[in-house]
Amino acid sequence: MINSAPSLWQMSRGKSCVVTGFDESIRANIRMRLEELGFHKGAVVTCSTSPSLGAPKLYQVANSVYSLEQPIAELVQIQSLQA
Amino acid sequence: MKKVLLVGSPNSGKSMLFNRMTGMNQRVANFPGITVSTHAGMCRDNHELEVIDFPGVYSLQYISGEEEVAVQAFNNALEAPVGEIAAVVCVVDATRLEKGLFFALQVREACRAAGHPMVIASNLTDILSRHGMAIDANGLSTEVSVPVVPVSARSGDGVLALVALLGGEMPAPTSLLAKNEIAVDQNRLRNLAEDLTQAFGPKGDYLLQSHNKADQFFLNTFTGGISFLLIMFLLFQSIFTWASPLMDGVETLIGATAEAVLPWFDDGWTRDFVADALFGGLGSFLVFVPQIFILTMVVGMMEDSGYLARAAVICHRPLRSFGLTGKSFVPMLSGVACAIPGIYAARTIESPRRRWLTYLAIPLMPCSARLPVYGLLIAAFIPDQTVLGGWVGLQGLAMLFIYLFGIVAGLLVVAVVSRFDDADKDDTPFVLEMPPYRTPGFLTLVRNAWERSGDFIKRAGPVIFWVSLVVWVLGYMPNYGQDLGESWLGYAGRLIEPIFAPLGLDWKYGVAILASFLAREVFVGTLGTLFGIEDSEENIGSLADQITASGLGLASGVAVVVFFALASQCISTLATLRRESRSWRLPAQLFVGYGVMAYVVAYLCYLLVGAVV
Numbered sequence: 001m002i003n004s005a006p007s008l009w010q011m012s013r014g015k016s017c018v019v020t021g022f023d024e025s026i027r028a029n030i031r032m033r034l035e036e037l038g039f040h041k042g043a044v045v046t047c048s049t050s051p052s053l054g055a056p057k058l059y060q061v062a063n064s065v066y067s068l069e070q071p072i073a074e075l076v077q078i079q080s081l082q083a
Numbered sequence: 084m085k086k087v088l089l090v091g092s093p094n095s096g097k098s099m100l101f102n103r104m105t106g107m108n109q110r111v112a113n114f115p116g117i118t119v120s121t122h123a124g125m126c127r128d129n130h131e132l133e134v135i136d137f138p139g140v141y142s143l144q145y146i147s148g149e150e151e152v153a154v155q156a157f158n159n160a161l162e163a164p165v166g167e168i169a170a171v172v173c174v175v176d177a178t179r180l181e182k183g184l185f186f187a188l189q190v191r192e193a194c195r196a197a198g199h200p201m202v203i204a205s206n207l208t209d210i211l212s213r214h215g216m217a218i219d220a221n222g223l224s225t226e227v228s229v230p231v232v233p234v235s236a237r238s239g240d241g242v243l244a245l246v247a248l249l250g251g252e253m254p255a256p257t258s259l260l261a262k263n264e265i266a267v268d269q270n271r272l273r274n275l276a277e278d279l280t281q282a283f284g285p286k287g288d289y290l291l292q293s294h295n296k297a298d299q300f301f302l303n304t305f306t307g308g309i310s311f312l313l314i315m316f317l318l319f320q321s322i323f324t325w326a327s328p329l330m331d332g333v334e335t336l337i338g339a340t341a342e343a344v345l346p347w348f349d350d351g352w353t354r355d356f357v358a359d360a361l362f363g364g365l366g367s368f369l370v371f372v373p374q375i376f377i378l379t380m381v382v383g384m385m386e387d388s389g390y391l392a393r394a395a396v397i398c399h400r401p402l403r404s405f406g407l408t409g410k411s412f413v414p415m416l417s418g419v420a421c422a423i424p425g426i427y428a429a430r431t432i433e434s435p436r437r438r439w440l441t442y443l444a445i446p447l448m449p450c451s452a453r454l455p456v457y458g459l460l461i462a463a464f465i466p467d468q469t470v471l472g473g474w475v476g477l478q479g480l481a482m483l484f485i486y487l488f489g490i491v492a493g494l495l496v497v498a499v500v501s502r503f504d505d506a507d508k509d510d511t512p513f514v515l516e517m518p519p520y521r522t523p524g525f526l527t528l529v530r531n532a533w534e535r536s537g538d539f540i541k542r543a544g545p546v547i548f549w550v551s552l553v554v555w556v557l558g559y560m561p562n563y564g565q566d567l568g569e570s571w572l573g574y575a576g577r578l579i580e581p582i583f584a585p586l587g588l589d590w591k592y593g594v595a596i597l598a599s600f601l602a603r604e605v606f607v608g609t610l611g612t613l614f615g616i617e618d619s620e621e622n623i624g625s626l627a628d629q630i631t632a633s634g635l636g637l638a639s640g641v642a643v644v645v646f647f648a649l650a651s652q653c654i655s656t657l658a659t660l661r662r663e664s665r666s667w668r669l670p671a672q673l674f675v676g677y678g679v680m681a682y683v684v685a686y687l688c689y690l691l692v693g694a695v696v
């Protein structure tokens with residue numbers, strides 16, 4: 001199934017978004033950990049650094065910064081916020 | 084004696100608080116997941132309290148085997164009868180309060196269910212106050228009906244107040260949330276943590292803004308790449324440039340001590356023993372301790388500044404193409420100091436497959452036990468000169484090259500093995516919390532490096548002493564040091580000579596290599612003893628000069644370096660691997676596989692260098 005919702009991975013530096021859900025292929029324990037770290041439905045996430053060459057991006061959520069690699073950031077669905 | 088259980092999220096400063104409370108010296112580092120097992124110690128300011136430090140976890144709901152072990156250990160500890168636990172102290176990082184509070188609320192539920200008191204230690208308050216911020220500890224405490232004590236594990240502020248509180252009687256938390264809420268509704272705890280942070284947490288995100296700027300620099304393709312290479316280059320130059328005055332100092336000290344001590348002995352075997360085995364064997368190994376000290380300091384500085392986590396992000400993609408992950412970077416870099424902490428650090432890799440692949444790479448990382456061997460051979464073969472206007476030392480460059488050789492070999496082995504392995508099934512993805520940038524705590528770093536150097540001497544010293552003793556007796560008898568070639572060791576050496584002859588090594592080097600299977604550094608001590616017996620002038624000069632004078636060829640020197648770079652000689656590493664992988668299979672495979680590889684590649688290099696030079 002092709003999912004058209006934008007994902008965390010598509011965010012560029014400095015942009016903020018709200019987490020709207022997760023791709024259904026995500027494993028339950030990974031989803032749980034992401035939620036515990038702050039990437040839960042409704043959370044506001046800012047992409048603080050977006051290195052090139054496919055390196056993991058840095059996301060700021062609830063006063064912490066996490067780096068997420070592409071395969072996992074793609075599973076978090078978002079709606080972007082106007083800056 | 085009552086127990087105090089220290090728990091908290093990774094990198095919240097538990098270990099530093101533990102050290103403050105107990106006066107002990109647990110490893111403190113600015114990287115999540117450094118504490119991997121529980122440690123206990125008596126509280127310095129109240130001998131009735133025993134403090135237990137648990138590994139940091141993000142949640143009481145585990146997602147990996149290692150987290151399960153940590154959480155189970157905590158749950159088991161909570162089963163103690165009410166009254167035995169003075170309190171569970173949940174350490175939260177006040178600069179990242181929401182995450183800490185989410186965990187603290189889970190702990191609160193667990194304590195309430197078990198009937199044990201709980202305290203929240205809001206740590207790192209020194210950073211907050213430096214930026215004119217604070218948390219409302221009283222307000223928070225009233226809201227969650229648990230004492231909240233602001234502390235700074237680094238400066239010690241608030242720690243006495245915490246200990247005083249722990250010495251008194253406290254009630255267990257009462258119901259704030261519905262029963263068994265952690266299992267049923269994590270969302271509610273999370274929302275509560277968010278609300279509490281909004282109401283009582285520090286206002287403003289000054290801290291994050293400054294981090295973001297630094298991240299733009301260190302993770303940028305250009306500036307980040309250049310700074311990464313520069314930092315790595317400095318690391319290796321420092322091992323030589325900064326350590327060499329210290330090493331010269333130690334060498335002079337040993338020489339002076341020998342000169343002062345030796346005249347006390349009459350000519351004879353005791354004098355020979357002290358000169359050859361003690362000063363020659365043990366002494367030549369001690370000379371390298373400053374290098375280990377400096378290496379630990381510099382790696383510690385990178386870790387404590389928060390840079391290592393960025394380096395892990397930079398390295399993630401490249402490491403991924405070898406089958407590893409960015410999280411393999413720290414274990415591998417720790418492996419540059421010593422494979423054992425490296426193997427422990429690999430516990431932070433949640434993916435079992437990538438952890439296993441990291442285990443394969445770590446023993447090939449150029450650990451500090453190899454440093455004396457490399458240092459000796461570099462000093463023997465590479466002139467002590469600088470190039471590029473005095474900025475780059477040739478010996479440092481050679482060391483960098485040898486180190487890169489080990490690292491590349493490790494990556495290649497992993498790449499080959501991962502091709503034959505079932506790829507990516509059920510893999511845990513890369514999520515790494517970025518610790519904040521901090522000025523490294525100089526005292527902690529010195530203490531860490533001091534401790535590691537001490538450990539190194541304590542671990543290797545006795546082995547080197549006994550090996551030096553045995554080698555000396557075998558080499559000295561039966562003709563009292565008159566002729567090393569005719570000694571017992573000489574006979575034994577000639578038996579094994581055929582193994583090392585293809586590498587252009589005579590029996591003395593063969594004996595030293597065999598002895599180094601106990602611990603690599605033994606190589607230096609053994610050679611020191613052997614040359615000591617042979618050298619009738621009792622010259623306690625530099626071992627490197629003696630090697631040069633012995634006529635060892637460059638090709639053989641390179642072969643020895645390559646052999647040491649690849650062979651898995653360290654018994655402690657193999658034992659640690661067995662413990663971590665819970666089987667002898669992996670260490671046995673590594674020992675045999677890397678041994679054969681080391682010999683074959685050393686032989687090829689010998690031929691190659693021999694043909695070129």
Ligand SMILES: Nc1nc2c(ncn2[C@@H]2O[C@H](COP(=O)(O)OP(=O)(O)OP(=O)(O)O)[C@@H](O)[C@H]2O)c(=O)[nH]1
Pocket residue numbers: 091092093094095096097098099100110111112113114115116117118119138139140206207208209210234235236237238387521524
């Ligand atoms: N400024 C400041 N830094 C602190 C304080 N407490 C800890 N740190 C630093 O925070 C980092 C983490 O400290 P640790 O004690 O290793 O943290 P931990 O909770 O044991 O971490 P894990 O081993 O990952 O579970 C280190 O860089 C410490 O120097 C504090 O009160 N103030």
